[in-house]
Amino acid sequence: ATPTALMVGTARSAKMGVLIKNGEVLQAVSDIDTVVFDKTGTITVGKPVVTDIVGDPTRVLTIAASLEESSEHPLAAAILHEAQAKEISPVKVDQFEAIEGKGVRANYNNQIAFVGSNRLLVDVNISQEMITRAKQLQKEAKTVVYVGLDKKIIGLVAIQDVPKPSSKEAIAELKRRGLMTVMLTGDNERVAHAIAAEVGIDKVIAEVMPNDKAQQIKKLQDKGRKVAFVGDGINDAPALSTADVGIAMGSGTDIAIDSGGIVLVQNDLRGVVRALDISQKTFNRIK
Ligand code: ADP
Numbered sequence: 001a002t003p004t005a006l007m008v009g010t011a012r013s014a015k016m017g018v019l020i021k022n023g024e025v026l027q028a029v030s031d032i033d034t035v036v037f038d039k040t041g042t043i044t045v046g047k048p049v050v051t052d053i054v055g056d057p058t059r060v061l062t063i064a065a066s067l068e069e070s071s072e073h074p075l076a077a078a079i080l081h082e083a084q085a086k087e088i089s090p091v092k093v094d095q096f097e098a099i100e101g102k103g104v105r106a107n108y109n110n111q112i113a114f115v116g117s118n119r120l121l122v123d124v125n126i127s128q129e130m131i132t133r134a135k136q137l138q139k140e141a142k143t144v145v146y147v148g149l150d151k152k153i154i155g156l157v158a159i160q161d162v163p164k165p166s167s168k169e170a171i172a173e174l175k176r177r178g179l180m181t182v183m184l185t186g187d188n189e190r191v192a193h194a195i196a197a198e199v200g201i202d203k204v205i206a207e208v209m210p211n212d213k214a215q216q217i218k219k220l221q222d223k224g225r226k227v228a229f230v231g232d233g234i235n236d237a238p239a240l241s242t243a244d245v246g247i248a249m250g251s252g253t254d255i256a257i258d259s260g261g262i263v264l265v266q267n268d269l270r271g272v273v274r275a276l277d278i279s280q281k282t283f284n285r286i287k
C-alpha cells in the first residue's frame with residue numbers, strides 16, 4: 001500500500017505545482033520542524049531597484065555603473081538600470097575583480113574604486129554623516145552599497161528588493177503548523193531584520209558568506225532540528241543538498257533546481273505549505 005499512497009501524494013502535488021523527486025523526500029518533509037529561507041529571490045521578488053543615492057548622484061552612479069558593468073549580481077543590474085534611466089554611461093575600467101559576497105573592485109581613472117558591502121570598508125575614510133545615512137536606509141529594509149574611490153567613500157546607493165506579496169501569508173501558515181522560520185542571507189543584519197519583520201520570520205542569520213550557507217544549515221541540524229531549506233541561487237545549491245529537505249524555486253538557477261528534493265513550479269512560498277500538507281495527508285493515510 002505504501003508506494004501507491006506515495007504515488008497519489010506525488011501526482012496530486014504535481015497538479016499543485018509542487019514537484020517531489022521521490023517518496024523518501026516526502027517522508028523527510030513530514031519530519032521537518034524548521035524552515036530556512038534564502039532572502040533574495042526567495043522571500044523577496046529578487047528584482048532590486050535603486051531608491052536613494054547619497055553623494056553627488058552623477059559621480060556616484062558613474063563610478064558604480066562602470067564597475068558593475070562586469071558583474072552578474074542582481075544589485076549590479078539595479079545600478080546599471082538606474083544609470084541608464086539617468087542617461088549616465090559607464091566608462092571602461094581595468095583590473096575588474098568580483099569579491100564574492102562582498103562586492104566589486106577595479107581601477108577607475110588609475111585609482112582603486114570599489115562598490116560593495118561594509119566588509120569592504122577596510123582602511124578607508126567615511127564621514128559620520130554617511131554612516132548615519134547608511135544605518136537609516138538599512139532600517140528601511142534597503143541594502144546599502146558603499147562606493148569608494150582612492151580610499152574614501154564618496155557615496156552610497158540604497159537598493160530595495162520588496163517581499164513577494166505571498167511571502168507573509170505563507171510564513172504565517174508555516175508558523176501556525178508549529179514550524180520555526182529562519183532567514184539566511186549574505187545581506188546586512190539591519191536590512192535582514194527589517195525584511196524579516198515585514199514577513200513575520202522568527203530568526204535571522206545575516207552577513208553569511210556564500211560558502212558558509214550550508215554550514216549554517218548543518219549547525220541547526222547539530223542542534224537536533226530537522227531542516228528544510230528554500231532557495232534559488234547558484235550559491236544556494238550546497239545548502240539545498242545539506243538540508244533534510246531542499247526546496248528549490250522553479251524560477252531559480254539550474255544548479256539550485258538540480259539540488260532540490262522538491263521544486264516549486266510557481267515562484268511562491270505557499271508551495272512550501274502545500275508540500276507539508278501533502279506529505280502529512282499521505283503519511284496519515286499510510287499509518
Ligand atoms: P545574498 O545572500 O542576498 O544573495 P550575496 O552573498 O550575493 O547576497 O552578497 C552579500 C552582500 O555583498 C550584498 O548584500 C552586497 O552588499 C554585497 N555585494 C555582493 N556583490 C555585489 C556587487 N556586485 N555589487 C555591490 N555589492 C555587492
Ligand code: MG
Pocket residue numbers: 038039040041042232233
Ligand atoms: Mg538568492
